[in-house]
Amino acid sequence: MVDRSEKAQRGVRPLSEGKWPMAKLNLLLLEMVKADLKSGKLADWGNYCNGFSRYCLIEGTEADILPGLLKYMPYVLFDVKPVINVDQAMEAINRVVSQSKTKYKSRPSILAILFLICIIPS
Numbered sequence: 001m002v003d004r005s006e007k008a009q010r011g012v013r014p015l016s017e018g019k020w021p022m023a024k025l026n027l028l029l030l031e032m033v034k035a036d037l038k039s040g041k042l043a044d045w046g047n048y049c050n051g052f053s054r055y056c057l058i059e060g061t062e063a064d065i066l067p068g069l070l071k072y073m074p075y076v077l078f079d080v081k082p083v084i085n086v087d088q089a090m091e092a093i094n095r096v097v098s099q100s101k102t103k104y105k106s107r108p109s110i111l112a113i114l115f116l117i118c119i120i121p122s
Contacts, residue, residue, distance in 0.1 A: 056078070
């Protein structure tokens with residue numbers, strides 16, 4: 001184990017010292033994040049291992065989410081993507097399949113058309 005004086009001689013400094021301004025900013029950001037996680041404003045937050053990318057999960061409508069993101073705007077740019085859960089995805093797929101069966105009953109399937117195009121040379 002290396003004591004603090006040996007680290008200082010080698011130029012290794014803790015993140016809280018002045019030579020690490022980005023680290024200090026990141027720590028301040030993460031303190032804000034921890035507070036929002038604890039209060040339930042954020043469902044989850046994680047950092048990717050590349051050192052600068054993050055993800056955040058928030059539940060709510062766009063109108064609910066925007067005010068919560070504004071406080072991070074000076075520090076973080078967000079790319080907001082709505083997601084649905086498994087049940088919602090299955091419901092949407094089943095709805096589209098059932099609508100397509102009634103709408104396109106008399107038309108041949110796309111697979112059959114592709115098969116014909118591939119088999120019959122032009």
